[in-house]
Amino acid sequence: MLARQRQERILEALRASGGVRVSDLTEELQVSYMTIRRDLDALAERGLVDKVHGGATIASQRSADEPGFEAKSLREQPEKEAIAVAAAALVKPGTAIAVTAGTTTWALARYLRDIPNLTVVTNSIPVAQIMRHSGRTDLSVVLTGGLRTPSDALVGPVADAALRNMHVDLLFMGVHGMDERAGLTTPNLLEAETNRALLRSARQLVVVADHTKWGIVGLSTIASLGAADVLVTDSGMPPEAREVLAEHVGELLIAPGQ
Structure with a gap:
């Protein structure tokens, strides 16, 4: 599975539940802990997730936030x-x-x-x-x-x-x-x-x-x-x-x- 495909799967899980654990994602996607961490880093850089201890949550959307x-x-x-x-x-x-x-x-x-x-x-x-x-x-x-x-x-x-x-x-x-x-x-x-x-x-x-x-x-x-x-x-x-x-x-x- 390509990185882009994994990240889309992670986003789908986040939209469904609001939060994900790294341990659950490694098991579901059959990849290493470090691979999931890199995927979460990439998603966080795009402003799509907020990283938390042991996983991530869907990025908070503030009504007055305006990205450049x-x-x-x-x-x-x-x-x-x-x-x-x-x-x-x-x-x-x-x-x-x-x-x-x-x-x-x-x-x-x-x-x-x-x-x-x-x-x-x-x-x-x-x-x-x-x-x-x-x-x-x-x-x-x-x-x-x-x-x-x-x-x-x-x-x-x-x-x-x-x-x-x-x-x-x-x-x-x-x-x-x-x-x-x-x-x-x-x-x-x-x-x-x-x-x-x-x-x-x-x-x-x-x-x-x-x-x-x-x-x-x-x-x-x-x-x-x-x-x-x-x-x-x-x-x-x-x-x-x-x-x-x-x-x-x-x-x-x-x-x-x-």
């Missing part, structure tokens, strides 16, 4: 790539789109830059940089101004004012968390407001979020689950979560594994 862009970009990379490929397939040449900040939308941007005659409105510095270095003369990029957040989003009154008279066909939105009651959330109040401004400018909303976002609740709600015309996620989304999402969003797309 670099830290988030290292998490669930294969899942984000799969989501990006599936989401990019929704865009037709000549479309005007908006893209929020986030590491999943950053992955998406690398595929969007190959679509002809595209206009991209974004409040994400990394997304704008990818578009800027595409070398395409038929690609138009509008970067809002605003205050910079830890996730490299531009937010606040300046960004909101820039978006007030924008009209796009599709908005691709990344989120910090998804929950049946709380909806689509973020830990940053200003980012929530700017994302709502982006949402008002769009005819359709496409949410791009991997399975680890399910059950996470940030400080501020951007919109309800029902606001999503399409939600693109990965095959790791649990069956019960898929059922809830399918009931609320317009269309649920499960990206095939990479």
Whole structure:
């Protein structure tokens, strides 16, 4: 079993029980104590678990915590790539789109830059940089101004004012968390407001979020689950979560594994 597969098994056990013991994992996965310790170290570095004496617990999620862009970009990379490929397939040449900040939308941007005659409105510095270095003369990029957040989003009154008279066909939105009651959330109040401004400018909303976002609740709600015309996620989304999402969003797309 590959390290990535073991770590996914460990996360599944944590989601089911909230905590795991190293001794139990060594027996279940048939590997050494040191191998499990290295797996837990790797998961802790990604912010997914809290290490405790003799084992680990699921990482505590505080509603106002906002990890930096670099830290988030290292998490669930294969899942984000799969989501990006599936989401990019929704865009037709000549479309005007908006893209929020986030590491999943950053992955998406690398595929969007190959679509002809595209206009991209974004409040994400990394997304704008990818578009800027595409070398395409038929690609138009509008970067809002605003205050910079830890996730490299531009937010606040300046960004909101820039978006007030924008009209796009599709908005691709990344989120910090998804929950049946709380909806689509973020830990940053200003980012929530700017994302709502982006949402008002769009005819359709496409949410791009991997399975680890399910059950996470940030400080501020951007919109309800029902606001999503399409939600693109990965095959790791649990069956019960898929059922809830399918009931609320317009269309649920499960990206095939990479």
